[in-house]
Amino acid sequence: MKNQYVYSKKLEVKNLSCFRNEQILFSEVNFSLVPGNVLFLQGENGSGKTSLLRILCGFRLADEGEINWGDKKVSGMPEYFQNISYVGHKNGIKDELSVEENLNLMRSMASVSDIKTENVLKEIGLFKRADVISRQLSAGQKRKLALARLMMTDNSFWILDEPFTSLDKTSVGFFETLIKQHISRGGMLILTSHHDIDLSGLPVQHFSLSSQANV
Amino acid sequence: MDIKLLYHKFSSPPYFYRIAGLWLPYIMGLFVTLFIAGLYGGLIMAPTDYEQGEAYRIIYVHVPAAWMSLFIYMVMAITGAIGLIWRLKLAEIVSISSAPIGASFTFLTLVTGSFWGKPMWNTWWVWDARLTSELLLLFLYLGVIALYNAIEDKRTAARAVAILALVGVVNIPIIHYSVEWWNTLHQGPTITKFDTPSIHLSMLIPLLIMAVAFKLFYIGSLFMRVRTELLKREQKSRWVSELLKIKK
Amino acid sequence: MFKTWLQIFKRDLLIAFRRRSEIIHPLIFFVMVISLFPLAIGDDKVLLQKIAPAIIWVTALLATMLSLDNLFRSDFEDGSLEQMTLLKTPLSFLVTAKISAHWFITGLPLILITPLLATLLYLSSDTIMMLLLTLLLGTPTLSLIGAVGIALTVGLRQGGVILSLLILPLYIPVLIFATLALENTVQGFSAEAQLAMMLAVLVLAMTLSPFAIAAALKVSLN
Numbered sequence: 001m002k003n004q005y006v007y008s009k010k011l012e013v014k015n016l017s018c019f020r021n022e023q024i025l026f027s028e029v030n031f032s033l034v035p036g037n038v039l040f041l042q043g044e045n046g047s048g049k050t051s052l053l054r055i056l057c058g059f060r061l062a063d064e065g066e067i068n069w070g071d072k073k074v075s076g077m078p079e080y081f082q083n084i085s086y087v088g089h090k091n092g093i094k095d096e097l098s099v100e101e102n103l104n105l106m107r108s109m110a111s112v113s114d115i116k117t118e119n120v121l122k123e124i125g126l127f128k129r130a131d132v133i134s135r136q137l138s139a140g141q142k143r144k145l146a147l148a149r150l151m152m153t154d155n156s157f158w159i160l161d162e163p164f165t166s167l168d169k170t171s172v173g174f175f176e177t178l179i180k181q182h183i184s185r186g187g188m189l190i191l192t193s194h195h196d197i198d199l200s201g202l203p204v205q206h207f208s209l210s211s212q213a214n215v
Numbered sequence: 216m217d218i219k220l221l222y223h224k225f226s227s228p229p230y231f232y233r234i235a236g237l238w239l240p241y242i243m244g245l246f247v248t249l250f251i252a253g254l255y256g257g258l259i260m261a262p263t264d265y266e267q268g269e270a271y272r273i274i275y276v277h278v279p280a281a282w283m284s285l286f287i288y289m290v291m292a293i294t295g296a297i298g299l300i301w302r303l304k305l306a307e308i309v310s311i312s313s314a315p316i317g318a319s320f321t322f323l324t325l326v327t328g329s330f331w332g333k334p335m336w337n338t339w340w341v342w343d344a345r346l347t348s349e350l351l352l353l354f355l356y357l358g359v360i361a362l363y364n365a366i367e368d369k370r371t372a373a374r375a376v377a378i379l380a381l382v383g384v385v386n387i388p389i390i391h392y393s394v395e396w397w398n399t400l401h402q403g404p405t406i407t408k409f410d411t412p413s414i415h416l417s418m419l420i421p422l423l424i425m426a427v428a429f430k431l432f433y434i435g436s437l438f439m440r441v442r443t444e445l446l447k448r449e450q451k452s453r454w455v456s457e458l459l460k461i462k463k
Numbered sequence: 464m465f466k467t468w469l470q471i472f473k474r475d476l477l478i479a480f481r482r483r484s485e486i487i488h489p490l491i492f493f494v495m496v497i498s499l500f501p502l503a504i505g506d507d508k509v510l511l512q513k514i515a516p517a518i519i520w521v522t523a524l525l526a527t528m529l530s531l532d533n534l535f536r537s538d539f540e541d542g543s544l545e546q547m548t549l550l551k552t553p554l555s556f557l558v559t560a561k562i563s564a565h566w567f568i569t570g571l572p573l574i575l576i577t578p579l580l581a582t583l584l585y586l587s588s589d590t591i592m593m594l595l596l597t598l599l600l601g602t603p604t605l606s607l608i609g610a611v612g613i614a615l616t617v618g619l620r621q622g623g624v625i626l627s628l629l630i631l632p633l634y635i636p637v638l639i640f641a642t643l644a645l646e647n648t649v650q651g652f653s654a655e656a657q658l659a660m661m662l663a664v665l666v667l668a669m670t671l672s673p674f675a676i677a678a679a680l681k682v683s684l685n
Contacts, residue, residue: 021368022448059545059684061302063370082551090542096478108470109550133481149546299678354632361628365619374682375615379629382611382675386633389664393636400643 005156005186007083008035009070016065018051025051029065031207035156036183038202039190043209049192050089052209053161056190057086085155087163091146095135099126102134102145103152112154123174124148139166147175150182158182160191172197226305228445229454235438242435249428256421264418270334275421277327279429280320281345284352285387287317287433291359292384295377305441307373308448310380311363312440316433318356324349344398348391355383369448467552468560475564478537486568489530493573496522497580508585515584516594516645520601523573524634527602528627530569531609534561535617535680544680555677558614559669562606562676570602593648597641600661607668607676608633614679636664 010032017027025048033039043049054060056067058074058081067074074080093102103117121127124144134142143166150158158179164172176198179189183202191197257275264271291313298307328346329339340346359376366372449455479486500518501511538544538561548554574595581591612630616622644657 019370022451024451057545057549059548059681061685078551081549084549086545086549088542088545090540090545092542092546094474094478094537094541094543096481097474101477105470105474109467109546351632351635354628358625358629358632361625362615365616365621365625368685371682371685374685375679378611378675378679378682379615382608382633382672385667385671386636389636389667390632393639393660397639397643400646 008156008186010034012068014066017063018048019063026209033188035186035188038204040204040206041192047209049209050161053159056159057084083155084157084159085150085153086159087146088161091142093134093145098131098133100130106149107152110152115152120148120151143167144171156187158189162192164195226303228449231305232442232445235442239438242431246428246431246435249424253421253425253428261418261421273327273331275425279426280324283429284321284324287313292380295380299374299377308441308444311373311376312437312444314359316436321353321356344395348394351390464552471557471560472564475561479568485533489526489569490572493522493526512585515586516642520638520641527605528609531613534565534613539617555673558676559673562610566603566606574598590648593645597644600665601637601641604637604665604668607672611672611675611679614676618683
């Protein structure tokens with residue numbers, strides 16, 4: 001069993017607003033998340049879930065409001081961003097590289113490298129396809145490859161945007177277990193998902209964006 | 216009054232909208248007065264140049280326009296940087312609203328330069344160092360405007376444009392220097408244009424008046440553009456709807 | 464930090480090797496456009512000799528610009544860029560790895576093929592040496608400046624045309640210094656001053672543009 005996370009702190013989102021083309025996407029979003037907790041972000045299509053996650057990752061700038069990590073503003077705090085593991089709509093893998101090369105790259109850039117690429121390949125069931133160029137993988141296999149970065153990191157804050165798109169049942173089960181391990185180590189997770197996802201036994205907060213917009 | 220407070224107040228859209236609206240008539244009024252005075256001084260009172268005859272009088276438009284073209288680029292870059300760093304909406308809008316005005320002044324400089332060249336060199340265009348630099352400045356302006364229009368989200372566009380303008384500012388001295396060098400090596404025209412070291416006072420004063428008039432015109436038209444842009448950007452906010460209610 | 468730099472550098476070289484056509488196309492463009500000139504002008508040795516440096520440099524400028532198109536596009540589209548911003552190594556440092564790799568696979572071949580093209584345009588060996596020197600000093604600058612433009616337009620649909628509007632004016636000093644250096648060489652003068660300027664511009668571009676590129680990429684991600 002792995003150790004508890006050292007760099008897990010309280011996340012606080014205050015009065016966050018986001019506009020797109022001068023239209024309000026969401027406004028006055030408030031929530032907080034403490035170590036060892038999951039935030040399940042819900043909302044209709046177009047309610048701004050992805051935008052909110054991208055703001056948390058620093059890809060997008062919030063138009064109003066602030067994000068605090070351990071009572072400090074995250075802007076100008078690189079440690080906060082370096083502690084994020086993000087899997088978004090885009091897989092972040094290179095089509096031209098083989099499965100193994102992609103994993104090796106992820107591993108060399110991740111914070112820990114004590115897990116062998118070989119083991120990762122076996123666990124996600126791509127061991128026999130290690131030398132295949134990623135372009136030739138199925139959508140589900142690509143997704144597994146993208147999610148594999150979660151196995152090779154020591155980051156305590158995970159942000160997952162529709163992580164289980166096109167995954168089969170076994171794989172979903174595998175990553176659910178991975179999430180449970182992560183949370184039990186004091187990790188934090190914010191995710192969106194249209195799939196049924198089994199987070200039983202975990203402290204899950206539900207937060208809905210669309211109901212915010214209606215208020 | 217505390218400077219920081221003043222700064223926050225002035226950078227708030229509704230406050231700026233109101234103040235700019237109040238000042239606008241005075242600025243434009245002063246501009247018209249100075250413009251007429253400058254034109255009268257330059258075209259009628261100033262003596263004829265013994266070398267260039269009456270044609271030199273185009274400097275009363277050409278030179279102030281050339282000054283403005285560079286000045287506005289600087290304003291655009293500096294306000295762009297302020298918008299980029301402090302995320303000040305007003306600075307972003309001032310920056311991008313300056314671009315078309317600056318481009319127009321640059322264009323005016325080129326056109327008047329060409330009018331001046333016709334009687335002097337008997338040709339509409341000469342690859343003179345200053346005219347060439349001015350042409351390149353126009354290209355820089357056009358790039359800024361094109362980029363702004365291409366990006367759909369206007370706040371993102373303003374930030375992109377600010378980066379481009381800053382890169383441009385670093386490049387302008389290098390461009391200018393390279394063009395000067397290129398010009399001396401390629402044996403440009405022997406008469407150095409617009410280089411009037413010992414200009415007579417009666418010629419200089421109208422020129423300075425015109426320069427001030429042009430600055431006022433820039434400020435006036437900038438205020439108008441910024442006000443329109445503010446209304447457009449903030450159409451959903453309370454102050455705009457209140458403003459519209461009063462108007463109704 | 465340097466390990467990550469090297470990883471990105473190697474990754475880009477490997478990807479480029481697997482997508483060779485992207486390296487070769489700008490090179491073919493370069494060769495074809497240059498050979499259009501003798502066809503359009505006629506086999507006039509004196510005239511071709513005179514304008515050859517200008518032809519080669521203007522074409523190199525355009526070829527560099529074309530080749531830059533994919534510098535950040537695939538990373539932007541497949542999400543690698545997002546992942547890169549979350550790494551411990553600053554983005555402004557990582558982009559230099561990408562640009563270096565890109566220069567190795569597009570700039571260097573262009574320089575290597577130039578002697579051949581210069582011979583077709585009847586340049587003397589002295590001039591060819593100077594041409595290579597100016598290209599060696601100039602093309603990295605073009606890549607660095609062009610990368611700012613690419614970073615600003617990577618998210619746009621019609622990025623190509625706008626890109627040329629943005630960066631061609633910024634390319635002018637390099638073009639002027641290089642062609643002046645060549646002109647001096649042809650006339651038998653020293654070109655040291657121009658080369659020194661080109662070096663200065665290169666150093667300036669190396670110091671400042673990575674920050675502009677990183678900032679521009681972050682704006683494009685928004």
